[in-house]
Amino acid sequence: MSDVRFDDVLKRTWEALSSCEPLMQSCDAITIIRDLQGRITVYLECTNRSSLGDTLLETVREILMSRLDVYFSGDLWVSDPRDDVFASLEDVIHSERIPLQWALRHEDHEASGGSQPEFYVLERRVAKEYWNERVDSESTLPWPVCDVDARKRPAVVTFYSFKGGLGRTTSLAGVSLVLARLGFHVAMIDLDLEAPGLATLFFKDTGSQTGVVDYLIEKPLHQDDYTVRENVLTVADPVLVAGGNPIRLLPAGSVNQNYLEKLARLDFQHQTSTQIQQTLKRLLIEISDTYRSLDFIFLDSRAGFHDLGGLAVTRMSHAVVMLGNHSRQTWAGLTSVIDTLSGHGVREPVPVVLVHAMAPGPTHPNASVEQRLFRETAYDVFQKHYYADQGDISVPNENDPDAPFHPVVIPWHEILRGDIHLSHVSDDERRRTEALVRVLTGEPYDDLARRLALLFGRDFPAGGGGKDHVG
Numbered sequence: 148m149s150d151v152r153f154d155d156v157l158k159r160t161w162e163a164l165s166s167c168e169p170l171m172q173s174c175d176a177i178t179i180i181r182d183l184q185g186r187i188t189v190y191l192e193c194t195n196r197s198s199l200g201d202t203l204l205e206t207v208r209e210i211l212m213s214r215l216d217v218y219f220s221g222d223l224w225v226s227d228p229r230d231d232v233f234a235s236l237e238d239v240i241h242s243e244r245i246p247l248q249w250a251l252r253h254e255d256h257e258a259s260g261g262s263q264p265e266f267y268v269l270e271r272r273v274a275k276e277y278w279n280e281r282v283d284s285e286s287t288l289p290w291p292v293c294d295v296d297a298r299k300r301p302a303v304v305t306f307y308s309f310k311g312g313l314g315r316t317t318s319l320a321g322v323s324l325v326l327a328r329l330g331f332h333v334a335m336i337d338l339d340l341e342a343p344g345l346a347t348l349f350f351k352d353t354g355s356q357t358g359v360v361d362y363l364i365e366k367p368l369h370q371d372d373y374t375v376r377e378n379v380l381t382v383a384d385p386v387l388v389a390g391g392n393p394i395r396l397l398p399a400g401s402v403n404q405n406y407l408e409k410l411a412r413l414d415f416q417h418q419t420s421t422q423i424q425q426t427l428k429r430l431l432i433e434i435s436d437t438y439r440s441l442d443f444i445f446l447d448s449r450a451g452f453h454d455l456g457g458l459a460v461t462r463m464s465h466a467v468v469m470l471g472n473h474s475r476q477t478w479a480g481l482t483s484v485i486d487t488l489s490g491h492g493v494r495e496p497v498p499v500v501l502v503h504a505m506a507p508g509p510t511h512p513n514a515s516v517e518q519r520l521f522r523e524t525a526y527d528v529f530q531k532h533y534y535a536d537q538g539d540i541s542v543p544n545e546n547d548p549d550a551p552f553h554p555v556v557i558p559w560h561e562i563l564r565g566d567i568h569l570s571h572v573s574d575d576e577r578r579r580t581e582a583l584v585r586v587l588t589g590e591p592y593d594d595l596a597r598r599l600a601l602l603f604g605r606d607f608p609a610g611g612g613g614k615d616h617v618g
């Protein structure tokens with residue numbers, strides 16, 4: 148039996164790595180990453196990557212294996228600035244790690260600050276494996292995509308952006324309005340539990356409205372005595388849905404002191420079990436069973452590499468709407484997500500509709516240049532990361548307007564700026580809501596709705612959703 152204990156692992160890792168002189172010569176920084184079980188992966192950064200030959204890496208691996216035994220994961224990662232996935236991983240590592248001497252401050256430890264290379268520790272107490280996992284199985288979906296195609300079940304579509312504030316919630320609302328007005332049945336679910344916003348867009352006062360957080364906490368305890376219906380709001384205002392169908396809305400929950408207590412418990416469950424995954428799946432099935440004719444369930448996921456977002460995007464969705472603007476940060480993050488969604492030839496890639504969000508408006512002098520750059524970057528990233536391992540799946544033509552990499556452009560619009568509301572009491576408010584709805588059912592949102600309908604073989608009338616219900 149191994150005599151290595153959790154408490155000794157960081158120090159042992161440091162000793163083992165420091166004893167390897169050629170490694171010390173080659174690296175600028177070493178990050179010791181410790182996973183949920185306490186096992187170590189080492190992340191090596193060096194300016195001259197070629198100095199880290201395979202033989203040296205093998206030696207380091209052997210040293211770690213002998214010193215850490217069961218506490219070594221077997222993984223050594225070497226940073227590679229040319230690889231976009233590593234670049235975004237590195238952003239996460241850099242933002243979350245701490246110097247090793249801080250981690251060992253309670254121990255008799257001589258790892259001096261300023262030594263070459265710098266040693267860091269990254270504690271992965273929060274599991275981000277949904278985002279990192281390269282292989283996934285279709286069985287995690289709440290129901291198979293063939294049920295969606297056969298119109299037996301709705302398509303679950305997650306709206307995702309790597310950065311916040313790009314209009315994710317607003318686009319989800321706009322697309323839902325377009326589809327509802329056309330006679331589709333839509334449900335919207337706010338999974339942005341840390342910063343919920345969907346319900347307040349549609350309702351002035353949601354009072355003590357319960358929601359996703361309550362379901363995730365209560366359902367495992369109450370089982371069938373707790374139903375999702377208790378949490379669902381209905382958007383049926385004719386100013387919004389015209390003659391179309393009501394939209395179902397499941398808010399995140401009421402934000403009060405209890406909300407934080409519930410959220411904290413969910414965060415912890417994420418680290419310790421798969422219960423949230425199971426309950427979320429159950430939630431989707433229950434919604435689909437309760438509102439039988441649903442065509443779409445839209446999930447508003449949190450931005451960034453958040454766990455619930457990862458769960459929604461990588462395990463629950465039949466398609467992902469991915470919003471980004473043209474910035475390095477967006478592309479670093481989205482590249483990594485696109486890579487995960489590709490399925491790596493092991494399963495079908497998850498369908499994606501890309502959105503160039505907050506694009507400069509048509510009269511802006513940079514509009515066409517920025518749109519072209521976004522489009523070109525998208526094509527390049529999808530080529531490298533979405534289609535790379537796909538074997539016989541051919542890359543659509545670069546000019547195919549419905550290809551995953553061909554973005555729907557949603558321009559910045561003055562009327563949507565600031566804290567917008569769709570609820571109204573006075574005539575003035577109603578006129579303001581009507582003006583907002585005209586924009587939210589206008590061309591970009593209509594185009595996005597059409598792309599989603601197309602993905603799942605739903606008829607989408609030419610002329611789109613700004614019009615009233617067609618059938």
Ligand SMILES: Nc1ncnc2c1ncn2[C@@H]1O[C@H](COP(=O)(O)OP(=O)(O)OP(=O)(O)O)[C@@H](O)[C@H]1O
Nearest residue numbers: 311312313314315316317558559560563564565566
């Ligand atoms: N096309 C647009 N043009 C201008 N402003 C917009 C547009 N779409 C949304 N907005 C505004 O930008 C802000 C952010 O939008 P929204 O809340 O939809 O973004 P988000 O990506 O969901 O943000 P968060 O990450 O905070 O949830 C809001 O004030 C919204 O009214």
Ligand SMILES: [Mg+2]
Nearest residue numbers: 315316339344
């Ligand atoms: Mg939002």
